Amino acid sequence: MYLAGKLVSRPDSVTIYIACYPQMWSSNISVLLQIQRTRVFFYIDSLGILFVPECSIPGKMFHYVIKYGEELRVLTIVCMESFKMCVPRSNMDLTHYIWFTFE
DSSP: OTTTTSSOOOTTEEEEEEEEOSOOOOHHHHHHTTSSOOOSEEEETTEEEEEOGGGOBTTTEEEEEEEETTEEEEEEEEEEEOSSOOOTTOOOOHHHHHHHHTO
């Protein structure tokens, strides 16, 4: 996507696309997807995590600033709708989803 000119390069950021289907999530994932409510700033192990609600879309996109030592990174989690529960051998057409989303 970056080479095609569809996405800008942001070396200090990470975007994770995740298939969201009503299922049992681990407690850390539940917190990151705002299913399990928590404070705006919280820790997962040694990562300091700041939720940025004004840049997020409930149930669809979540923005965080992650702090590890002196390093700061922006984390964006984008939820893709899934009609079936995804298992390790599932295959999602991520390329089609991204092209459709960024058209």
